[in-house]
Amino acid sequence: EIVLTQSPATLSLSPGERATLSCRASQSVSSYLTWYQQKPGQAPRLLIYDVSNRATGIPARFSGSGSGTDFTLTISNLEPEDFAVYYCQQRSSWPLTFGGGTKVEI
Amino acid sequence: EVQLLESGGGLVQPGGSLRLSCAASGFTFSSHAMSWVRQAPGKGLEWVSTLNNNGGSAYFADSVRGRFTVSRDNSQNTLSLHMHSLRAEDTAVYYCATIPLSGTQYFQHWGQGTLVTVSS
16 A cells, blocks of 8 residues: 655645645655645545646646655645645555645644 | 535444445536545545446455445436445545546545444
């Protein structure tokens, strides 16, 4: 099973700042890495798939990068609605696995 | 607009069974693989199961294999998760989610979830 480790667990920032979230895989997942956003009481929402492809309707301030085992989600110029928990997920091999999440808080 | 509506959650005793349903609309259900993902209270996301578009191939997490089964009715646009021998650690919100047409295994659209509580 591929283990995804997200860091930091919590990121304390202010609106307008840049957020950099990390996701590290226990073995290569190639480019098969996805990011989701989850707000309290809501279902997760697809943000970015295959490392760097934004899902429909996702603002350009969200970007993804990386390959192999190290990946980054960057949120430039944080908006108030961006404060949430972010999860990475790999689809390189079964079982599909998620990281433990990074909470972006004010 | 894609809509996924889960139902069937509730309180069940350890060792009991429960069937969850996911009613889908707004897309061609029979063309998409579908998945179940769960989230224990205050915890992260855990993939549970994926079923291909025609119901012929199913995949399960080790934590539920042998206890859960998954099925779909493409004529009714419904996905089901049949849960047996439930344990306290199965307590979670269960989400159904769509897989893109390409078959690439990420979760494109999500329902709002249904809560399953396993407790005596």
